[in-house]
Amino acid sequence: MRQPVLTCLVAWLMCLCMALETSPLWAQEVQENTPQVPIPSVPPTEAILKVHAPLGVVITIDGNRFEGPTTFRFRDLVPNRRYHSMVTVSLQGKELANRILFILGGSQIEWAVPELQEAKLPFPPQTGHQLPVTSLDADQVGLRVITGSLDKTLAVWDVASGWKLSELRGHTQAISSVSMSSNGLRAVSGAGSNPFLPAEAFVWNLEDATILHKLKLEETVLTDVAISPDGKEVATGTEDGTVTIWDVDLGEIVRELSTVESPIQTLAFDHSATHLVATNAQGELFLWDRGSGDEGVSLEREPTAIEALAFHPIKNQLLISSQKGTLEVWNLGDGSLLQAMPKTPRPVHSVGFSPTGDRILVGSRDQEVYLLDADSGENIRTFRTGAYGPVTACFTGNDTFVTRGGSGIEASSIQRWRTIDGEQLDALVGRLKPVTGVAFQDGGNAFVTVDGQMWIWNPLWTKVRKIGTAGNWGYREGYLHPDGQTILGISQQLELWKSDGTELMQAMQPSDGKPKCLSWSPKRAQAFTGSEGGTFWNIASGEQAGRIFEHGASLDSADFDFSGDYLITGGHLEPEAFVWDVKTSSKQRILRGHTDGISSVRFDSSGGKAITGSLDGTAKVWDLTDGSELLSLEGHSGEVTAVAFDPLAKLVITGSEKGELFVWDANEGTLLREWHLHQGRIHSLSVHHEGRLVLTGSHDGTARLWDLYTGDELLQLLTTKSGEWLIVSPLGFVYGNDNAIPKLGWQWNPNKEESEIRSIPTKWLAPGLLPRLLSGERWLPSW
Numbered sequence: 138m139r140q141p142v143l144t145c146l147v148a149w150l151m152c153l154c155m156a157l158e159t160s161p162l163w164a165q166e167v168q169e170n171t172p173q174v175p176i177p178s179v180p181p182t183e184a185i186l187k188v189h190a191p192l193g194v195v196i197t198i199d200g201n202r203f204e205g206p207t208t209f210r211f212r213d214l215v216p217n218r219r220y221h222s223m224v225t226v227s228l229q230g231k232e233l234a235n236r237i238l239f240i241l242g243g244s245q246i247e248w249a250v251p252e253l254q255e256a257k258l259p260f261p262p263q264t265g266h267q268l269p270v271t272s273l274d275a276d277q278v279g280l281r282v283i284t285g286s287l288d289k290t291l292a293v294w295d296v297a298s299g300w301k302l303s304e305l306r307g308h309t310q311a312i313s314s315v316s317m318s319s320n321g322l323r324a325v326s327g328a329g330s331n332p333f334l335p336a337e338a339f340v341w342n343l344e345d346a347t348i349l350h351k352l353k354l355e356e357t358v359l360t361d362v363a364i365s366p367d368g369k370e371v372a373t374g375t376e377d378g379t380v381t382i383w384d385v386d387l388g389e390i391v392r393e394l395s396t397v398e399s400p401i402q403t404l405a406f407d408h409s410a411t412h413l414v415a416t417n418a419q420g421e422l423f424l425w426d427r428g429s430g431d432e433g434v435s436l437e438r439e440p441t442a443i444e445a446l447a448f449h450p451i452k453n454q455l456l457i458s459s460q461k462g463t464l465e466v467w468n469l470g471d472g473s474l475l476q477a478m479p480k481t482p483r484p485v486h487s488v489g490f491s492p493t494g495d496r497i498l499v500g501s502r503d504q505e506v507y508l509l510d511a512d513s514g515e516n517i518r519t520f521r522t523g524a525y526g527p528v529t530a531c532f533t534g535n536d537t538f539v540t541r542g543g544s545g546i547e548a549s550s551i552q553r554w555r556t557i558d559g560e561q562l563d564a565l566v567g568r569l570k571p572v573t574g575v576a577f578q579d580g581g582n583a584f585v586t587v588d589g590q591m592w593i594w595n596p597l598w599t600k601v602r603k604i605g606t607a608g609n610w611g612y613r614e615g616y617l618h619p620d621g622q623t624i625l626g627i628s629q630q631l632e633l634w635k636s637d638g639t640e641l642m643q644a645m646q647p648s649d650g651k652p653k654c655l656s657w658s659p660k661r662a663q664a665f666t667g668s669e670g671g672t673f674w675n676i677a678s679g680e681q682a683g684r685i686f687e688h689g690a691s692l693d694s695a696d697f698d699f700s701g702d703y704l705i706t707g708g709h710l711e712p713e714a715f716v717w718d719v720k721t722s723s724k725q726r727i728l729r730g731h732t733d734g735i736s737s738v739r740f741d742s743s744g745g746k747a748i749t750g751s752l753d754g755t756a757k758v759w760d761l762t763d764g765s766e767l768l769s770l771e772g773h774s775g776e777v778t779a780v781a782f783d784p785l786a787k788l789v790i791t792g793s794e795k796g797e798l799f800v801w802d803a804n805e806g807t808l809l810r811e812w813h814l815h816q817g818r819i820h821s822l823s824v825h826h827e828g829r830l831v832l833t834g835s836h837d838g839t840a841r842l843w844d845l846y847t848g849d850e851l852l853q854l855l856t857t858k859s860g861e862w863l864i865v866s867p868l869g870f871v872y873g874n875d876n877a878i879p880k881l882g883w884q885w886n887p888n889k890e891e892s893e894i895r896s897i898p899t900k901w902l903a904p905g906l907l908p909r910l911l912s913g914e915r916w917l918p919s920w
Contacts, residue, residue, distance in 0.1 A: 181216040185209070185245040186238065190226050194233070194250075197225040214242040219787055221809070226250050237809070239846040244829070247914060248847040249868060265301075265550055265565070266292065267836065270541045272314050272529075273551060276321035277366065277408075277450075277492065279534030282565065283324050283343075284541070284551055285312030291326055293343055294551070294565045296533045301565075303346035304816070308337055314361050317343075318368030319408070323385060325371045329359035338362055338373050340385055350388030355379075363404040363413075370427070372413055374401030380415050382427070392430045394423070407448040407455075412469065414455065416443040422457070424469070434472040438465070445488045452494065458485040464499070464514065478514030481507050486527040491535050496556070498538055500530035506540060508556055518559055522552060539565065569838025569855060573820045574614035579659070580826055582911050583617055586840040587821075591615040591626045592856050593636060596908030600874065601862045604638045614655040614821070627652040631666050631674060643679045647672050654694050658701035663719070665704055667692030673719065683722040687715055694737045698744035705747050707735030714738050714749045716761060728759050730766045737779050741786040741803075748789055750777030756791045758803065768806040773797060779822040779833070788845065790831055792819030798833060800845060810848050815841065830911070842910070851910050866910070870903040 179185055186209045188196055196203045199222055203209075214220065220240040226233045234250045268287035275282045281302070282294045291305035291312060310328040317324045322343050329336025336359035338352040358376035365371070370391060371383045380394040380401060399417040406413055412433060415423045420440040424433035442460040449456070453469045462485065464478035487500035490511065497509040506520040506528055520540075522528055528542035533553075540552045551565035574587035583595040589611030591604040604624055605612055615626035617636065624636050629651045633643035645666075652666035663682060664674045671692050673683035691708045698704075703725065707714040714735050716726035733753035740747050746767070750756045756777045758768040770791060779792035782803065789801040796815030801808055817836030824831055830851075831843040840854040853865040855877075863873035903909075 179243050179245055181243040182212065182214045184211040184214060184240050184242055186211065186222075186224075186240070187245070187247045188224065188226060189247065189249040190233065191228060191250075193228060195227045197227070199223050211240055214240070216242045217785060218242070219785075224248070236848055238848075239809075241828075241846070244846065246846050249849065266290065268311075270551060271312055273531055273539065273541050274315055274317040274324075275531050275533050275539070276317055277319035279492070279532060279537065281317070281321040281343075282531070282533060282539055282551065283315055283317045284565070285315040285326055285328075287311040289328070291315060291324070291341075293321075293324075293346070296537070296539070296553070296565075299553075299563050299565055303343065305341055305346055307339060307348055307351075310334055310337060313359070316362055316364045316371075318364050319366035320368065323349075323364060323368035325362045325364045327359045327362040327373065329354070332358050332376075336375070338371070340364075340371055340383075340388065349385065350383075352383055352388060358400075360401045361404045363406055365406045365410045365427070366408055367410050369410075370406075372404045372406070372415075374404045374415060376400040378417060380404065380413070380423075380425075382413070382430075394425055394430060403443065403446060405446060405448060407453075407469075408450045412448075414446065414448075416446065418442070420460075422446075434469060436467050436472050436474075438467075438474070444485050447488045447490055447497075450490055450492055450494045456488055456490065456497065458488050458499075464488070464497075464509075476514065478509070481509075481516070482519075487529045487531075489530065489532055491532050493535055496535075498530045498532055500528040500540065500542070502527045504528060504542075506530045506538075506554075518556070520554055520559055524552070537562070569857065570611075571817070571820065571836040571838060572834030572840045574612070575821045575832045575834040575840055576614075576616045576823045577825050577830075577832060578617040578621065579619045581617075581619065581621065582825075582908075583621060584823065584832055585615045585617050585624065586832075586834060586854060586856065587612050587615045587626065588834075588838070588856055590856070590858065591624060591634075592862065593617060593624065594854065594907065595621070596911050599904065601856070602636070602638055603856075603860055603862075604634050604636070605632065606641075613653070616655070616657045618661060625655070625657050625664060625676070627655045627666060631655070631664065633676060643676065645674055645679050645681075648681075653692065656695040656697050656704065658697045658719075659699055660701050663697075663701065665695050665697070667695050667706060667708075671695065671706060673722065683719070685717060685722050685724075687711070687724075694735065696739045698740040699742055700744060703740075703744065705738045705740060707738040707749055709734035709736055709752060711735070712751065712753070714747070714759075716747070726761060726764045728757075728764055728766075730757055730769070731755065736776060739781050741782040742784050743786060746782070746786060746803075748780045748782060750780040750791060752776045754793075756780050756789065756801075758789065758806075768801075768803075770799070770801050770806055770808075772808060773799070779819050781822050781824050781831075783824050783828040783845070784826055785828055788828075790822060790824060790845075792822050792833060794818040796835060796837065798822070798831070798843070810845070812843065812848075812850065814850055815839070852907070864906050866903070866906060870901055870906050872903050872906045 188207045222238050222240050225235040266286035266288050270284045270286050272285040285291045289308045293302045295302050308328045312328050313330045314327040324341045327338050336354045339348050340350040342349050361374040363372045369385050373381050378398045382391040384391050399419045401415055403416045413425050413427050420442045445458045447456045455467045457465045462480045466476040468475050483501035483503050483505055486502045489498045495511050497511050499507040504522055507516050508518045522540050524542035528540050530540045532538045536556055538554050553562035570588040572588045577584045586592045591612050593602040612626045612628045617624050624634050626632055631645040647666050649669040652668050654667040656665045666672050671685040675682045691710045693708050695706045704717045712731040714728040715724050718725050731751040731753050735749050735751050737750040747759045754773050756770040760767050773793040775794040777791050778794050781790045787803050789803045791799045798812040800810035815835040819833050819835050821834040834840045842852040850867050855863045861877040863877040865871050
């Protein structure tokens with residue numbers, strides 16, 4: 138760790154700071170003995186600021202310039218009053234960073250210049266698609282797979298490791314089709330099956346996950362897209378029967394190919410990139426020379442609807458599956474029928490050749506996949522995917538393939554299979570699950586994260602504990618008792634566990650379905666679960682203690698006040714929040730003002746105020762003495778999904794569906810700080826009892842720890858279903874259990890140079906990372 142070089146001179150300055158009440162603030166340079174040992178017992182009228190930066194920096198605090206010192210003492214502070222101080226760090230005349238810091242008496246603040254933080258996560262958060270996968274394609278050798286989803290995103294996967302290499306965002310509609318070049322470096326995606334919205338076709342550079350071109354389509358429905366194997370041209374097909382060829386480098390039209398006025402169903406380039414084929418809804422097939430645009434040979438076949446087709450990778454042949462259920466191989470040299478294969482047991486949905494062309498993969502319209510001999514048509518093996526409905530199958534090399542299909546959870550993942558023995562391999566669903574719940578321990582430094590499993594992170598332990606056996610149901614929320622001995626969580630029921638995971642002490646089953654939300658009263662004698670209605674529970678006996686019925690059959694968020702005598706609830710189907718008397722289960726107050734459903738509710742520490750977050754994009758602060766609206770916090774990009782007060786009720790923290798995290802002044806409603814680092818919805822947030830730290834859980838599969846005073850991100854916390862856990866500092870320090878680093882796809886890279894995933898120098902492995910950061914210290918490299 139760097140040893141700061143400070144001057145021995147003492148310089149005083151007057152800093153006039155913006156605060157809840159503007160007040161003079163004295164700052165003094167101080168000599169520091171050991172930066173690894175926090176200065177003990179900072180008086181409540183003083184605060185210490187350490188700025189971690191290279192030697193030779195100039196630090197400016199509210200207009201006052203310091204050359205040399207990096208540690209300062211603020212004096213004459215009013216206890217429990219928060220001050221704002223603008224700090225700027227410059228080196229050789231160039232500004233490295235500036236930040237508004239929150240100064241509170243009795244605190245020691247460490248700020249590391251963020252521009253010097255070099256470590257990075259080269260892979261995106263390892264979560265799968267949120268909604269069903271609609272299309273997929275693979276490169277020629279089967280190293281990568283690209284998937285498109287109803288969630289409007291695409292993902293590129295490494296087949297061997299299962300890592301998600303990149304996530305492609307930009308479409309405003311559900312993805313309907315996708316095609317990848319043979320080398321896996323280019324792709325085209327289509328979204329535009331809604332006739333009331335403009336169709337979208339994007340060309341992607343997969344090397345850096347960027348959009349090369351947004352193709353300018355006419356006002357029509359887009360039905361399919363294809364990219365040539367060499368990645369130089371793209372074809373689009375539309376509902377009016379038009380096929381258009383585009384230049385990938387320029388994003389401009391090369392030529393338009395007209396067919397009869399019938400919607401294009403399928404487009405494909407042959408593997409030599411010399412021909413383009415299209416089929417339409419009338420069962421007609423059109424073949425063009427890619428270079429000239431002239432029509433190719435005509436196939437003398439009955440005009441029956443074509444379900445699927447595939448070019449042979451080596452020979453000049455085309456495989457066609459018709460609605461009659463037949464598989465036909467055609468010679469594209471003279472248009473003759475070479476082979477008619479036996480019907481498969483179930484109707485065909487997709488077809489494809491292996492890279493060597495000796496086998497055919499057939500996806501059926503109901504669960505099954507067939508591996509056929511390409512010469513004889515004989516069925517070598519049948520695979521039963523369990524995915525009800527149509528199945529799309531695609532080779533990833535000669536020995537493996539992937540499938541898409543089904544409903545529910547399996548529809549949003551890609552299954553992997555081995556051809557030689559029919560074994561199902563790990564699915565492409567991402568290494569991480571969405572973090573739906575986070576909670577600090579009341580009065581302590583431990584905390585809980587929930588991603589289908591409950592994890593206890595305690596700075597006094599050397600390992601992270603995984604609790605519970607919810608299986609496929611998964612846990613949604615969890616809370617640790619202040620004494621650290623028990624943890625309460627919800628899956629398909631309410632469960633009380635010993636915190637060492639050895640015993641399920643209580644299992645309480647609500648009568649109105651799987652719980653959606655949980656709150657544990659401060660005295661821990663009662664809990665509340667919400668579903669279609671709400672249930673109060675006696676934790677000791679496991680019996681119901683009361684019921685409430687509101688929120689249009691969906692109660693999604695609840696919170697006890699500090700006394701445990703009152704409860705606030707909200708649901709996404711109604712724009713009102715309700716305050717309840719716990720003893721009588723009676724409604725005491727209705728909070729009206731939102732224009733859409735409510736996703737999150739919280740009391741302040743006194744019980745006199747509440748905050749609600751809504752699908753209407755606002756958060757509102759309420760006076761509970763009369764139910765009046767005090768503040769409306771606007772500016773979120775989407776739904777407000779998580780809310781909280783700090784312990785002094787001076788700050789409001791809100792999270793959104795876009796991954797934004799905002800900090801607001803709880804009295805004035807002014808925006809004080811914002812972060813945009815999460816790449817998915819913030820499901821949950823929790824504030825440490827001392828008010829400095831915020832913990833967030835997101836759909837991107839990470840939990841993150843933030844410093845409210847400095848605005849720094851302190852940690853990323855990653856966990857997997859198989860038990861790996863990893864702590865990552867933005868400055869490059871890491872700590873985790875065996876195999877966590879390679880399995881989670883994290884790569885240490887402090888100098889922005891390529892590094893092997895396993896080659897992390899010992900000095901960057903930090904077993905004490907969590908407790909030291911929770912104590913306010915920052916681990917820093919030597920500059």
